[in-house]
Structure formats: C-alpha cells, structure tokens
Amino acid sequence: MRNLASLRNWSIVNLECADTMLKALLARAHQKHRTVGFPKQPPVLPDRWRGRPQLDAAKCPDGCRVCADICPTDALAVKGGQVELDLGRCLFCPECERACPEGAIRFTAEHRLAASSREALVLGEARPLSEQLAKALERRARKLFGRSLKLRQVSAGGCNGCEADVNVLNTVVFDLGRFGIQFVASPRHADGLLITGPVTGNMESALCRTYQAVPSPKLVIAVGACAISGGPYAGHAEQRNGAESVVPVDLYIPGCPPHPITILDGLLRLLGRLDSA
C-alpha cells in the first residue's frame, strides 16, 4: 500500500514537471530563434534613429552659429567658417538638425561610431570613415583577448541608460557570448573595464580601485557621452568629466546612450573581428 501511494505521488510530481517542461518547450517554439544577423548581415535600425551626424559646411551661411548656440553640451563649434562636432560630447538629440536653417547637419543611419582616440571623435574636415573608426588592438593584445574578452562593468554616476543598453547585449537578441565576450563579477577575473557615467566624485575612488584590481595587460572602454566627456553633467563640481580623468581609455563609444549595435560594433572592431571600411 505504501509503495503504491509513493508511486502515485512520484508519478504526479513527474507529470507536473513534464507538464511544466512541455509548456516551456512549446513557448520556445513560439518565441523562435531571435538572434540578429549582425555582424554577418547589416543591422536593422529604426528609421528615425539618430546615428552618425553628417556635416555639410558648404551649406553654412556666413557667421551662422545657430547649431553651436543650441547644442546643450557645446559639442558643436564654429571655427573659421568650419563646423566641428565632437561626438564625445554629442547627446544625439534632435536640436541641431531641427534648428539648422540650411540642413547642413543631418543624422544618418550609420551605426559605426566607436573610435580609438579622443581626437578621432571630432568631426570636421572631411576624412575617410575608415580613418576615424576604432582600430583593432595590436597583435599581442589581440592574441590575448581576441577570442575571449572578459569585462568588468563599472557604473560611475550615469543615468543607467548606457548600463541598460550594455545589459541588453547579453540577451538572446545580441548574444554577446557568441563572440567570446563576457561580463564578469569581479575585476580580478577581468581583462578590462567598461565604464559608463561621468565619474562622479563619489565613484572616483571605487573606479580607481577597481582598475587597479584588474590584472595587466588591461583595457578600458568608455561607453556613452558621460564616460567620454561628462555628458550633460560636464562642468558640474560633483563629477570628473569622464573616465579619462581617472584611467587611460582604449576605446570610445559615443552616444546617449549608444545603440546596442553601436556598442557591439565597437567591441568587435577592437578585437579585429570587423573590417574598418
């Protein structure tokens, strides 16, 4: 009798488990495989998305400073008739494009924004795109990190927008793990830091100590306008105008926040997994 009762209970429990598992399998069939084709295929971005800005200085009326005056972070400057746009300060807001009377500034659908130097982020004179995009690491670093890059994320006072769009890289849509890139729980397990936020005074010491805890050789990636230049908070006494005030930076990914595709493109470019042109 006891054996029959326990057999019955065992059966019920197992039927319930099978039922739950069956539902999960059916759900998976409904949800389908959803990882994006990027980078093998071009990315699909919203049609109104504000990507790399294009400047057409020939259209600027003499002495016009409308865009420079309206930009909230002074990312635009008019110097000797030439308009310059610092992507590291740009919030990718619609204001300059809307304000320009001649259409000299336009946001394009170009998602490739990451750069290896602060200077390469300044758009002005016409330069080939390939020169401005991030360079792959030199050979030795690529041997170390190219197929396995472990990053520690440090949120240093931002608004959580960049953190959210970095987090989303770990979902099935972007599946960061398939490139060997992973976020780890401790700086001691990491090859580098991915920093967001302008570096508030209250995070300065934590960021320094986290950087010191990463074994060499190490990388630093600054994601978002705040981490590159302080973003909307540039100049506030409570912060340090970006990661570079505290640690050396190897890769700059501009945006507010940068689209996950832009971040992914930057990371892959750093590892030499994409062509430059």
Place this chain on the structure above:
Amino acid sequence: MNTGATGFIRNGDAVVRAEIPRLGLDDFREQVLQTCENGGRLMALFGQPGGADRVRLCVVLANDAEGQLTLCSTDVGDHYPALTPACPQAHWFEREIAEQWGICPEGHPWLKPIRFHHSYLPRRDAWQRSPETPIQPGVANFFMMEGREVHEVAVGPVHAGIIEPGHFRFQCHGEKVHHLEISLGYQHRGVERALVGGPGKRTIPYMETLAGDTTIGHVLAHCEAVEALAGCRVPARAQILRAMALELERLANHTGDLGALAGDVGYLPTASFCGRIRGDFLNLTALICGSRFGRGLVRPGGVLFDLEEARQTQLAERLAQARRDVTNAVNLLWDAPSVRSRFENAGPILRGTARELGLVGVAARASGLERDVRAQFPSGIYRFAQIPMSLYHTGTVFARAHVRWMEIQRSLAFVFDQLKALPEGPVRAEAGPLAPNRAVVTLTEGWRGEICHVVLTDEAGKFAHYKVVDPSFHNWMGLALALRDQQISDFPLGNKSFNLSYCGHDL
C-alpha cells in the same frame, strides 16, 4: 489660481508663491502630522534658501481620495524638532534637508547622510564636518548587531552585475538577515543645483537623464510644470502620444523586470524571452522618436514626433506581436512551481508598514495601497481615459511581480485604445516665457511609481528652486525592511522585485 488660506492646489496648477501659506513651525508640524494620521501622505518635504541663513521648508501633502494636494511652508534656523519619530514618511526627506542645508532635525532616529556631499550653506553642516575635508561616500555609522557568530556583509558600490552603484550593509546571523542598511549617493551629479536659473539648454537633457530608464516619466512631469507656468495648452493629439510613450516605457521596464526576476530564481525560459521582448517595446518607442529610451520626444508644448498612418499601423501590428510574445513568456512563470515557491514568501512588506513608510508605485500597490497618479491626480489624456489600478495584497516578491504583469496587460489595452482614438491636429503648441513668482507641483505615474516635481519661479520667470522626487526616494526604505528576517540569498530577488533607481534617488 491661488491656494487660499488652506494651501489646496491640484496637480499641474500654477499658484502665486506669495499665497502659499507660511505657517509657524508648530502649525506646520501639526499640519503634517494631522494629515498623515488622517489618511493623507507626504509627497515632498524639502528646503530652499530663505536668505540670511534661514531655510524655508516646503511640504506637499496628498489626499489621494480627493485628488488634492496641500502646499505650505515654514521658516527654520539651524534646527527644529524632527517629524520622523511621529511620521516615518518624513525619514528620508529630513535627512536630505539636513545634508543640503545643515539643519539638524532634533530627535531624528536615523540621521545619516544620503548623498554624501557638502552642505549648500558652507558655514553649516549637520554633522559638523569641515567644508575642507572631502566626504567619503558610504562611510557612516551603520547600525550593527552584536553577538557571537553575527557577521556583517557589505556589497557595493561596484556590484557583480551591470547595475548602478549603491552600498548594502547586512547584519546576518547564518543565512538570516536581521537588518539591511542601504547607503547611496554614488550617482550624485548635482542636477537640482544646476537647474536653478533655468530653463536653459541643458534643462531638457537633465530631465531626460534624471533616471535614464524613466526618461518619459520625468520629462513629462517637467514639461507639464513648464506648460502650467507658461499658460500653454498642449494639443490633444500630443497628449495621447505622450501617454502612449509613458505606457510603452512602463511596458518595457516591467517586461525586463519580470525577465530579471525569472533569471534570479534560475528560470531561464522567461528570463531569456523577456530580455528580448523588453527590446521589442523599446524599439516601439524608437519607432516613434528614434530613441529606444524616448529621448528627444517630449518637449514643452507637446511632442517633437508624430505618427503618420503607416507608422500607426506598424506600431499596432508590432505591439500586437509583442503582446502575444510577452503573454506566452510570462505565463510560464505562474505555472512553474519552482518559481512560485521562491516568489511567494520572499521579501514581504505588510500594508501597514507600506503606509507608514509612505511607499509609492508598484511596491505600494503590491501591498494593497491604492496609489496611482493616473487615477488619483490625472493630467493629460488620463483625465479622460482611465486605466484600472493594479493591486495585490500580500506585499511579497510574487505580489510585486503579479502587479507588474497586471499593469503590462492594462497598459497594452490602453495603448491599443489610444491608437484608435488619435484625433487630427498639431502635436506641439508654443510655450512662451514662464510666469514670475509662481509655484507648481506636477505628478506623473512613472513605471516605478509617483514622480513629483515642485517648481518655483523668481521675479524674472526663471527657476528659483527645482525639487525632484523620484519614486525611489520613497521606496528604498521599503527594500531595506523587506529584507528583514529573509535569507541573504534572496537579496537579489528582493532587490529586483523593487528595482529602484539609484540615480533617480541620487540626482
């Protein structure tokens, strides 16, 4: 519009500053304590410089049932009897006042810094710290438990995941948490101070990034304040688009939260599906304005982007697909016994505690408190289209998850309805200069809960003072209490069930 002797105002109505009742300290105290004892609650309590080392304390009290707010003020010197012992809702506000203005609330049981910055009145500091000495965040007298085998666990500011910084100090005995103390301030960017003298070029970017995942919630509260001060009427079409954006923001975040909760109990199907579906909702916001977080959409006077017919159709189709997907993914949670057993008894906040603390938003509604700005202090299209309040009674992790699920379903229904009801017309009106010497309180129901902006203008129509209260400001204490007597391994689950904003608190 004036307040009259009683100080009654409504959400989004600008009043003349001089007519805000200025009470003596005893009457002010009486007003606050009486209101809170009789079913009202404290929405905001803050100080603003009053000249000659005096500080003017302003309070916004709410009567949810009547949809009425009370605004009044009093002047204090460098100390006053604390409200917190009689009214725990004032706890965090009084700490903020102490930190910002160097005022000591005498008898406050928990007087510690909340953002770790120097006083705005350099000669005065509530903890007698010198203005020369740098302040170290997270260095405070944490309450400690004494005893054999008692241990202390410290987490943060740099956490294991991709998440904002905060410090959590647990007093544990074995696995059991006897006390959790939360210390924030790592994201303090000095935004409130920078707003004074505005509106300026950076005002909108500040509003959109106060709490970066609550762009629409905060920028909407801001724009409604500016519109009230400028006497600007927002066209109906814009009001609907704004509400749709607010609900899409709610949908994205609630979906993400349910996925994260599933992940925290190791239930990967829902975790991975919801991680993706959250992006689908974000992409719907991007369909409208180009930005997944809704940046660049809401501006004073209306919105910057419109929906032409083809876009409306696309939005409706994609929203319908997202509804099918999220329903399919979330229903797995309720069926899985392993998930239910983790959710059902974890992190409880009883209704009485929630009321005492003054919790707002999802956390309050999950403990049975009827608090929702869209229903009780509606503005914009919410005055005409009601969304039923989503309530549950147990106050556990399950309750907070279940409330999110109900809100997802109701927000979806709302957006579908509004898509069909979009009237013709412009999407933006001109917002002129702001009226001088006015005050306005604006409220929105952000996806975490009630957002409150209190804006005061000076003689030139510029911001004399700008107070932002993010829902997290009310709710962090709720998380601290929810972990009491819980297992420390349930902390990520409890934390995720609240999912509060660090930067929204720190400003």
